[in-house]
Amino acid sequence: MRRQLILLFGIVLLLWGAADAAFLTVVDDAGRSVTLDGPPKRIIALTPGNTEILFALGAEDRIVAVDRWSDFPPAARAKPQVAPFNPSLEQIVSFSPDLILSTHGGVEPLLPLERHGIRVMVFAPRTLDDIYRNILLIGRIVDAEARAEGLVRAMRQRVAAVVAKVRDAPRPKVFIEFDGSDPSRPFTAGSGSFIDVLVQLAGGANVAARSRTAWPQFSLEELIRADPDLIILSDASAPINPQTPELVASRSGWSHLRAVRLGAIAAIDSNAISRPGPRIVEGLELLAGLLHPDRFR
Amino acid sequence: MRQGLRPAPQIPPCPSFIKGGWGNVAPRIYVVLSALLLVALLIGIMQGAVAFSPLIVLKILLRSAGIPLGPVTWQPADETILLELRLPRVLGAALVGAALATAGVLFQGLLRNPLADPYIIGTSAGAGFAATVAILILPPASVLGFGSVALSAFVGGLLAVFLVYRVARVDGHSSPVTLLLAGVIVNAVLGYLGSLSILLFEGSEFRLRRVFSWLMGGIAVNDPGQLLAVGPLIVVGIVVACGCAVPLNALAVGEEGAQALGVDMDWESRRIIALGALLTGAAVSISGLIGFLGLAVPHILRLLLGPDHRRLLPASALAGAALLVLADTAARSMLAPVELPVGIFTALLGGPLFLFLLRRNGRESGWR
Numbered sequence: 001m002r003r004q005l006i007l008l009f010g011i012v013l014l015l016w017g018a019a020d021a022a023f024l025t026v027v028d029d030a031g032r033s034v035t036l037d038g039p040p041k042r043i044i045a046l047t048p049g050n051t052e053i054l055f056a057l058g059a060e061d062r063i064v065a066v067d068r069w070s071d072f073p074p075a076a077r078a079k080p081q082v083a084p085f086n087p088s089l090e091q092i093v094s095f096s097p098d099l100i101l102s103t104h105g106g107v108e109p110l111l112p113l114e115r116h117g118i119r120v121m122v123f124a125p126r127t128l129d130d131i132y133r134n135i136l137l138i139g140r141i142v143d144a145e146a147r148a149e150g151l152v153r154a155m156r157q158r159v160a161a162v163v164a165k166v167r168d169a170p171r172p173k174v175f176i177e178f179d180g181s182d183p184s185r186p187f188t189a190g191s192g193s194f195i196d197v198l199v200q201l202a203g204g205a206n207v208a209a210r211s212r213t214a215w216p217q218f219s220l221e222e223l224i225r226a227d228p229d230l231i232i233l234s235d236a237s238a239p240i241n242p243q244t245p246e247l248v249a250s251r252s253g254w255s256h257l258r259a260v261r262l263g264a265i266a267a268i269d270s271n272a273i274s275r276p277g278p279r280i281v282e283g284l285e286l287l288a289g290l291l292h293p294d295r296f297r
Numbered sequence: 298m299r300q301g302l303r304p305a306p307q308i309p310p311c312p313s314f315i316k317g318g319w320g321n322v323a324p325r326i327y328v329v330l331s332a333l334l335l336v337a338l339l340i341g342i343m344q345g346a347v348a349f350s351p352l353i354v355l356k357i358l359l360r361s362a363g364i365p366l367g368p369v370t371w372q373p374a375d376e377t378i379l380l381e382l383r384l385p386r387v388l389g390a391a392l393v394g395a396a397l398a399t400a401g402v403l404f405q406g407l408l409r410n411p412l413a414d415p416y417i418i419g420t421s422a423g424a425g426f427a428a429t430v431a432i433l434i435l436p437p438a439s440v441l442g443f444g445s446v447a448l449s450a451f452v453g454g455l456l457a458v459f460l461v462y463r464v465a466r467v468d469g470h471s472s473p474v475t476l477l478l479a480g481v482i483v484n485a486v487l488g489y490l491g492s493l494s495i496l497l498f499e500g501s502e503f504r505l506r507r508v509f510s511w512l513m514g515g516i517a518v519n520d521p522g523q524l525l526a527v528g529p530l531i532v533v534g535i536v537v538a539c540g541c542a543v544p545l546n547a548l549a550v551g552e553e554g555a556q557a558l559g560v561d562m563d564w565e566s567r568r569i570i571a572l573g574a575l576l577t578g579a580a581v582s583i584s585g586l587i588g589f590l591g592l593a594v595p596h597i598l599r600l601l602l603g604p605d606h607r608r609l610l611p612a613s614a615l616a617g618a619a620l621l622v623l624a625d626t627a628a629r630s631m632l633a634p635v636e637l638p639v640g641i642f643t644a645l646l647g648g649p650l651f652l653f654l655l656r657r658n659g660r661e662s663g664w665r
Contacts, residue, residue: 181432181507184382184517185636211635217510219346221378222634239500241437252520256377
């Protein structure tokens with residue numbers, strides 16, 4: 001009798017525990033296991049990519065604040081903003097959020113907030129598959145699973161369409177300039193960067209793919225040796241000293257590049273190819289259009 | 298009358314090398330250092346993202362001088378790389394290295410402080426702040442091949458040194474301690490203003506990498522015309538600096554001692570500060586802030602040659618040039634085609650050598 005009572009008590013405890021159990025436990029990109037007690041109602045998105053995913057999933061009502069760089073869609077600009085470097089914890093607490101979506105580098109100062117029941121997740125995707133996974137994950141978190149699945153399916157289709165179009169095309173050599181304000185060693189996107197992945201999918205050969213860091217300063221000597229077919233300026237839309245094909249041509253030593261002589265210099269919206277969100281497929285289509293103008297339109 | 302009651306000031310015995318003259322300057326060391334510099338230049342010209350054999354280098358050089366030697370066995374791009382990019386950069390590294398090492402000797406001697414380096418009395422923060430602001434807001438203008446960042450750095454460095462000099466000057470006299478402290482204070486204030494400007498200016502995140510890389514140093518000769526402007530300034534500066542050897546030697550017995558030896562310290566310190574600031578500013582305008590070299594090279598040479606500035610100044614210039622050419626070659630080649638900040642390699646090449654000599658010489662640091 002006594003043993004049965006203990007057993008019954010144990011079962012009750014178990015059931016009680018199950019009823020109170022986590023709504024969702026996820027492992028984020030920093031390898032941290034984060035448990036949510038219920039669907040978050042007040043979210044702070046600290047990267048433009050996270051903001052764009054939340055908007056695309058129709059969860060904009062749950063966003064209470066965004067970082068200063070979140071400028072898409074235009075409605076995101078109406079949200080209260082949080083400073084991007086070292087955000088004030090007091091300001092963040094004042095929004096009484098229950099979930100913060102951040103990325104590597106910005107998250108450490110926020111971790112103390114977990115003691116106050118504010119969950120912090122790190123999303124740092126490195127490939128397209130990572131982005132799909134994050135969209136599906138955020139879909140589960142904000143209770144928009146069907147919408148997330150539909151979005152990812154559409155993205156996969158558009159990527160597949162681009163890949164199919166460029167499959168048998170010759171791969172032009174391309175140099176993507178990320179910051180050319182030091183023309184003797186411009187910053188570019190090397191292997192391990194998102195942009196390098198996009199260039200491969202778009203049917204291009206990134207001349208900086210050989211570099212072992214993601215955002216290297218690239219040797220002008222090597223650039224002249226590699227002599228790319230196309231130079232793409234992602235710093236043409238930079239708020240400080242935006243670069244133009246004319247400025248590139250006037251740089252010392254650059255006039256020897258075939259792309260400069262032939263005027264094969266194009267500008268691209270850097271946000272489209274660098275934000276790990278739903279718009280990344282637009283960036284891919286833009287890149288493919290620049291690399292293979294004959295196959296697109 | 299009261300003055301007559303004081304004991305006569307104790308004049309220290311005058312070491313022979315203070316008396317002046319250029320005897321006993323050990324020509325062998327210059328032969329060795331010149332050979333080292335020549336080897337460094339050759340390695341620097343051959344190595345890089347694209348490597349050339351000595352024969353190809355020779356052929357391209359002769360061909361550009363109008364003496365074609367044999368058929369063209371290289372790609373046309375190689376000519377551009379060697380003549381327009383590599384050669385100016387190697388020469389630029391040699392000039393910057395010589396200027397920084399000379400300025401290091403000048404400031405260590407004048408301030409009588411083993412921790413002094415070319416940047417110590419304001420240049421680093423003055424140039425750093427000006428360059429940061431230029432990177433963040435100025436359009437890329439160009440004068441004599443220098444961009445707005447290089448020009449701002451040059452002017453900012455000189456202004457900061459002038460500010461430190463004026464602040465430290467009390468009753469027409471500036472002591473080493475006040476100069477050092479004023480330098481530390483101005484460096485701190487301007488350094489934090491630089492950080493503040495990064496946080497304040499809209500869109501600065503797009504240029505953070507560039508600011509960071511400038512502050513870590515890297516040889517950038519974007520226009521061979523830059524060498525025509527900086528080269529004479531640095532060469533003449535080093536020659537004039539060698540003329541400061543005797544007053545610097547006299548300073549080894551202290552400021553009063555030097556005065557007693559007939560050295561006009563006010564005039565000399567003004568001349569040495571101006572020279573050091575000009576040399577450093579010229580260097581910074583083509584290299585950003587390269588650390589450690591201007592601190593370590595004078596010490597390394599002092600450990601090898603002793604404290605006589607008549608040898609120390611020219612020898613440091615040669616050794617500094619060789620060290621920076623080698624460091625820049627490593628920065629270009631190590632992870633090619635990725636360029637690394639050259640400051641990393643000045644420390645990696647100079648640091649172990651410095652430590653080895655320090656250990657070997659035991660208590661005798663060559664410092665007096």
